[in-house]
Amino acid sequence: MFNGRTTLRSVVVGVAVAALIAPACAAHADPSPEEIQAQIDKGNNEVELIVEQYNKVNGDLAATQTALTSLEADLVPLQSRMDAAHADADSVAVNAYKTGGGNLRTMSLVLGAGSSDAFFDRVGTLEQISRSQQQDLAAYTSAKTTFDAQKQRLNETLAAQNRQKAELETRKKQIEGDIARLDEMQRKADAAAKAAAAAAKKPAPTTNTNTNPGAPPKVNGAAGKAVAYAWAQRGKQYVWGAAGPDTFDCSGLTMMAWKAAGVTLPHNAAQQYAKVRHISRSQLQPGDLVFYNNLGHVGIYIGDNQIIHAPNSRTVVKVSPIDIDTLYGYGRP
Template identity: 30%
Template sequence: MAHACSDHEARSRTSAILRRVAAYTGVTLATVGLVTAFAGTHADAADIDYTSASAAEIEDHLADLETERDAAAADLADLQTQLDAAKAVIEAAAAEYGTSNAQLTVVTAAVESADDDLDAKVSSLVAYAQQQTDKFEEAQDASESAKELAAGIETEQQEIADLDKQIGKAEKSLDAAEAEEAEAAAAAEAEAEAEASSEATSSADSESDSATASYSADAATAAVQFARDQLGESYVFGAAGPDTWDCSGLIAGAYGVSDISLTHSTWTMWDETSGIDRGDLQPGDLVFYNGQNHVAMYIGDGQVIHAPKPGDVVKISDLDMGMSIDGYRRV
């Protein structure tokens, strides 16, 4: 007939569950020290400023983070293995000592094995009681260790989650740093190529300018006279006559009277003419200013004639009129 357990029976059953310990698995559990043997043994990766770090430095930092995560994962696996072992011990104890029938079976077997010898029966029961006591103490250790192991597992899981976030941030920063460095390298390469090209051009110009370009007096004289005839006419950007001009339009028109074709562009006009030294200037030669954004015609006596800017007119100015001079060219 079934009946409810008394408090004494419940306590006895609980004690019996805790009495089976590491003997079932061959693992000895050592309470608090068990967990601290693993927690925090891996080295922390040093902090890094992603905004100033190079790609190589970020890559090293990322490797440290991944190593740290691997160590934390290994610790977590060890803790989980030990917790599983502790649970197996408790489950085995519950199976063997957790019910009244299980305990009765053991006691009955002990008593029956002693036949009719009362002393032997008592000795068997005492031995069984001592075994329960020993297993109870071992199970208490296992229970405490299980609590510590569970806390250690939670700590490791949180650390791994934090490391995953740091690794994700490091990977993004590494991608950005590599892209920035690649862009800088490409820019430096382009600049080096431009410098090499400029040096080659300068060298070619120097070779071509080593002998002063020949001077066509007739065309130069005609160009100067044409430019003088336009004095006072208005500047209009992009205009090339007959009554309005911009700087390169005036020069192209002046040499056009001698059937010499110059492109209506200061930069192209520079390439279409030959370099000369300042001391070789003759009337009709060209002077380029302000990064080749402006051109004027030399007319002698340290003066040039040009179409300056919007709101101004074709006029005569000093050769050194306040703008930086890029060079002197001859048509």
């Protein structure tokens, strides 16, 4: 749930990022590349949590819309029966008017019976029509009362979810601004590292390289299909809220990877963790999901202590060591 604590965290991150980007005053030395990288990592962790909240509210909205549509569909047959009952009642009223009144018409039907059996048949038929109409009316009234209550509840839920989405959308520019500042910090860190390497006459270290050597892991079954899908997405850009085909965020990648294997997962790391079977690290097999950052990030295990994941907007879908971030847990779809 999106709350004030999350808002405060993101504001603190934004302030911390801005403070690092601003020119250093005379009393303080410029931050080291390591310090900048630490701030980048912290900022990306905060952004990931916001992204996953955005994905969750989108999923919740879709579920609520589906429930409303289903509720409307459930009322259709009851409405049809009620319309038919009203049509029958209208027909009886018209006939009664034409023949001089409902009671006279009913009496003539009964008295016109040629035998006692016919008499009771006609009385029974009239009673059956009346009971059927009453039952239809009672069923419709009960169903309509339940429908109205459920629809009101769903509409209230929908309104709350739309407000939550609007809040997240409003913060989208702020998040993108934070990411832009992180990118600027990274460029400064790279420049500092290159300058230090040049001074020491050593090759400068590179950051965020997409080193994905070798052929795709050989994995059988559904897990193999999930791994193969994720492997094929390497090099594609991270975009928050995206689930392919050309861009992904972390839970969008794992969702689509397992969709290729015939398994449905939500577009949210926390909801994926709630749905999968939890396992230990020693039980990990290719295709299993690895969760990080208090359920703010997820990747897909490919063996040899490596995952494929969509890390953040500064890089692309790539292979990384499993211990790339603070581990939360492991799950098998």
